[in-house]
Each structure stands twice: as structure tokens, then as C-alpha cells.
Amino acid sequence: MKQSLLALMLIPCALPALAEKPHPERLEHGRQVYLQTCSGCHDTGDSGAPLLSEPGQWSQRSDLWEAVLFKHANEGYGLMPAEGGDPQLQEYDVDAAAEYMMSEIFPERTTD
Numbered sequence: 001m002k003q004s005l006l007a008l009m010l011i012p013c014a015l016p017a018l019a020e021k022p023h024p025e026r027l028e029h030g031r032q033v034y035l036q037t038c039s040g041c042h043d044t045g046d047s048g049a050p051l052l053s054e055p056g057q058w059s060q061r062s063d064l065w066e067a068v069l070f071k072h073a074n075e076g077y078g079l080m081p082a083e084g085g086d087p088q089l090q091e092y093d094v095d096a097a098a099e100y101m102m103s104e105i106f107p108e109r110t111t112d
């Protein structure tokens with residue numbers, strides 16, 4: 001238990017890519033998109049989606065970090081549908097949602 005806690009605390013240090021703080025409006029937009037489109041799987045684990053509430057499920061993925069995660073969110077990855085399954089979404093929306101997710105999963109990375 002202690003060890004996994006320590007691992008969680010170390011994750012943000014290993015991920016320097018999200019140094020810039022997302023713009024609050026973009027983050028809010030991302031939250032809306034997330035709630036509308038992404039939460040169906042990422043809040044429930046549907047299709048085996050990693051849960052937003054479980055940072056441990058993201059620790060391996062986040063090694064890839066932004067560029068790859070955002071690409072996967074837009075283009076699809078395994079059972080993860082392109083654009084979260086909503087072709088109405090623009091790349092900006094999907095990126096904002098992914099950014100929101102990352103800020104929730106690793107809050108240390110986006111707060112002062």
C-alpha cells in the first residue's frame with residue numbers, strides 16, 4: 001500500500017510534458033465534452049476503459065503523455081472509439097477533454 005502511494009506521488013515528476021497550465025476556459029470546455037461524451041466509458045469502465053477516478057490505471061499510459069494520448073483520443077485506440085465515438089467533435093474538443101482528464105488524474109501537474 002505504502003509503495004503504491006509512493007509510486008503515485010512519483011508519477012507527476014516523471015511527466016514533465018504538461019508543464020503549461022491549461023487555460024481555465026479550455027479546461028471547462030473539456031469538462032463539458034468529457035461529461036457528455038467520454039464519461040460513459042471513463043466513469044464506468046465500460047469496454048475496459050481506464051477510470052478517471054483511478055490514476056493507477058493511467059500510470060503506464062501517461063508515459064506516452066499528451067501527444068500520443070491525444071492522438072489516440074482523436075483517432076481511436078483499441079476499444080477506445082475515435083473522438084470518443086462522437087464524429088461531431090472537433091480535434092479541439094477531444095484534446096480539451098483529454099486535457100481535462102489528465103488534469104483530474106494528475107492534479108499536481110496542472111496546479112500551481
Ligand code: HEC
Binds near residue numbers: 041047
Ligand atoms: C465507448 C467507450 C469509450 C468512450 C466513449 C471514450 N473512451 Fe477513451 N478509452 C476507452 C477504452 C476502452 C480505452 C482503453 C483502450 C485500450 O487500451 O485498448 C480508452 C483509452 C483512452 C485514452 C488513453 C489512450 C492511450 O493511449 O492509452 C484516452 C486519452 C482516452 N481514452 C480519452 C478519451 C476521451 C477524451 C473521450 C471523449 C472524447 C473518450 N476517451 C471516450 C473507451 C472509451
